[in-house]
Amino acid sequence: MTNRYERQERERDEMRQAILDAAGLIVAEEGLKRLSIRKIAERIEYSPGIIYHYFAGKEAIIEQLLRQGYLEMVSGLDAVSAMESQPEAIFAQTMRRFIETSLADGVRYRDIMLNESPSVLSHTAVLFSGAASQREALALLIRLLRSFDRLKEKQDDELELTAQVIWSGAFGLILRLTVEKDLPAAQKERLIRHYLETTLIMIKHLE
Amino acid sequence: MTNRYERQERERDEMRQAILDAAGLIVAEEGLKRLSIRKIAERIEYSPGIIYHYFAGKEAIIEQLLRQGYLEMVSGLDAVSAMESQPEAIFAQTMRRFIETSLADGVRYRDIMLNESPSVLSHTAVLFSGAASQREALALLIRLLRSFDRLKEKQDDELELTAQVIWSGAFGLILRLTVEKDLPAAQKERLIRHYLETTLIMIKHLE
DNA sequence: GACCTATACTGAACATTGTTTAATACATTG
DNA sequence: CAATGTATTAAACAATGTTCAGTATAGGTC
Numbered sequence: 001m002t003n004r005y006e007r008q009e010r011e012r013d014e015m016r017q018a019i020l021d022a023a024g025l026i027v028a029e030e031g032l033k034r035l036s037i038r039k040i041a042e043r044i045e046y047s048p049g050i051i052y053h054y055f056a057g058k059e060a061i062i063e064q065l066l067r068q069g070y071l072e073m074v075s076g077l078d079a080v081s082a083m084e085s086q087p088e089a090i091f092a093q094t095m096r097r098f099i100e101t102s103l104a105d106g107v108r109y110r111d112i113m114l115n116e117s118p119s120v121l122s123h124t125a126v127l128f129s130g131a132a133s134q135r136e137a138l139a140l141l142i143r144l145l146r147s148f149d150r151l152k153e154k155q156d157d158e159l160e161l162t163a164q165v166i167w168s169g170a171f172g173l174i175l176r177l178t179v180e181k182d183l184p185a186a187q188k189e190r191l192i193r194h195y196l197e198t199t200l201i202m203i204k205h206l207e
Numbered sequence: 208m209t210n211r212y213e214r215q216e217r218e219r220d221e222m223r224q225a226i227l228d229a230a231g232l233i234v235a236e237e238g239l240k241r242l243s244i245r246k247i248a249e250r251i252e253y254s255p256g257i258i259y260h261y262f263a264g265k266e267a268i269i270e271q272l273l274r275q276g277y278l279e280m281v282s283g284l285d286a287v288s289a290m291e292s293q294p295e296a297i298f299a300q301t302m303r304r305f306i307e308t309s310l311a312d313g314v315r316y317r318d319i320m321l322n323e324s325p326s327v328l329s330h331t332a333v334l335f336s337g338a339a340s341q342r343e344a345l346a347l348l349i350r351l352l353r354s355f356d357r358l359k360e361k362q363d364d365e366l367e368l369t370a371q372v373i374w375s376g377a378f379g380l381i382l383r384l385t386v387e388k389d390l391p392a393a394q395k396e397r398l399i400r401h402y403l404e405t406t407l408i409m410i411k412h413l414e
Numbered sequence: 415g416a417c418c419t420a421t422a423c424t425g426a427a428c429a430t431t432g433t434t435t436a437a438t439a440c441a442t443t444g
Numbered sequence: 445c446a447a448t449g450t451a452t453t454a455a456a457c458a459a460t461g462t463t464c465a466g467t468a469t470a471g472g473t474c
Contacts, residue, residue, distance in 0.1 A: 008421085015422095037461060047424050049463080058461065114321075116386055125387045129394050161401040165380070168402070172379020173372070179323055180332045187336050194368040195375070202409035215442095215450085222451095244432060254453050256434080265432065 016054050018044050020068065023061050032062070032111050063119045066112045070123050073109070076101065077136055079144060087147040091203070092196045094144060095170060098137075099192055102174045110178050113171065126167060132160045141166060148203060162206065166199055223261050225251050227275065230268050239269065239318050270326045273319045277330050280316070283308065284343055286351060294354040298410070299403045301351060302377060305344075306399055309381045317385050320378065333374060339367045348373060355410060369413065373406055 022043040026035050037058055041048040055061050080093040102109040113124055125131065132138040141163035145151050151159065173195050177188060229250040233242050244265055248255040262268045287300040309316040320331055332338065339345040348370035352358050358366065380402050384395060 036459080038459080046422095048461085049425080050423055052462070053422070114382070114386055116388070121387065127383055127387050127390055127394065127398060129391075129397075161397060162405060164398060165376075165402050165405050168379040168383050168398075169372075169376035170379070171383060172375040172377070175321070175382065176334055176375050176378060179321055180328065180334050181323075183334055184336075187334065190336075190368060191334060191371060191375075195372045198369060198372050198409050198413070201412050201414070202405050205408050205412045206405070207408070243430085245430085255432085256454080257452055259433070260451070 012054070019051060019054055019061065020065055023065055024069075027065065027108075027111075031107065035062070059117070063115070063117050066115050066120050067123055069108055070112050070120070073101070073105065073112070074136055077140060079140060087144070088200055088204075090147065091144045092200065094140070095196060095199070096192065099170055099174055099195075103177055107178065110175060113175075127164055129157070129160070132156070132163060138163045138167060145203065150204070151206065154206075162203075166203075169195065169199065219261070226258060226261055226268065227272055230272055231275075234272065234318075238314065242269070266324070270322070270324050273322050273327050274330055276315055277319050277327070280308070280312065280319070281343055284347060286347060294351070295407055295411075297354065298351045299407065301347070302373075302403060302406070303399065306377055306381055306402075310384055314385065317382060320382075334371055336364070336367070339363070339370060345370045345374060352410065357411070358413065361413075369410075373410075376402065376406065 019040055022040045023035060025043065026039050035058075037051055038048050040061075041051060051061075055064075077098070080090055080097065084090050084093065112120070115121070115124070126135050126138060132142055138160065142156070142159045145159050145162060146154075173191065177183065177191070226247055229247045230242060232250065233246050242265075244258055245255050247268075248258060258268075262271075284305070287297055287304065291297050291300065319327070322328070322331070333342050333345060339349055345367065349363070349366045352366050352369060353361075380398065384390065384398070
């Protein structure tokens, strides 16, 4: 008796996910701006109207899509294994991997991190005071910072600020590299290396 | 005889500018996403179709608008007057003014700097090798860097890389602050100050 | 099995978009 | 004055997001 409702609920969820999957494919193929309700409907082989039985509107679909995408991206986050014992090497390799995966994802990183809807921002906001306790990326950065001897004694809130600034710097570089997409690979590499070098210099000389 | 053509040309330019002005007002009031050809037409008191006699399409209008906006923004760029004699203070104040004017401009900075059309990018691209010779912001940054004694002897191309990284960092911070627009003013201020501090530390210890 | 009710779904419609085009008014030229 | 080219409009087209009246369907009740 009760499991009938469960099955209905399950089917509803499956339909919602089918819509999201179709939307995800379209976005991957044509970009977020070209996503349309009718294209989704065609792909799931239903009429366009039905989508409004499962989502409040296009905006809601996009938000859910970006939220799922964000979780995927974050799930691959962790420090490079400690085969490299020097904090500098670990920091550089971890940051480099983060930058390169973001770049490999093309415009997805950009779509996610620039979305201003509250439901997406509740996952992606990173600058507020106390963010480190809720954002794995910041927590990871702080752990990396603490692996430098000079910074072991630093207060949490100061390291958080530093992590936020470092994070914003990487964010800016990733976005610029995404926008200026015709940049030669060698220059791209030079910039990433220089970003890592200068950031490390800064870290090593924090007062 | 020839000046008839000149007058025609002039009237054409005036119409083009009237369209751009109307578009600019709408964007300022409602944002870039809400700009529409029909709204422009209504504001200039013509029918929508006429706009296509003056511009190739909506995209072309936006590009021209952003290009004009970019020139406006850049025109206000110069180093803080040297009443402060220490390079550090000059650097910090110049960067701070740049960050704060960008933030004050709301989403305009964002719309301009994230636009990917070649005609806009030809003004805004900043990461390519040799960019300092064409981008006042980068040239200014390099001049500021050279005012530090340690960096007087540095090669141009290395300082350019450093300027590009510093610029990208500011860019990332500005964008994050624009996206996370509900951040308390005190935290905003803390982040800007910390960005300036850490960047200065980096500059002072460049090898 | 007949009936009922809630849910799934469709087709058509509506309003709004960017854009094109046939027709027209107008100004300039010869 | 006739011809030519330019400026302008109204209407249409295609695509968009969204709504809604109606229809089928599936599950439960008598």
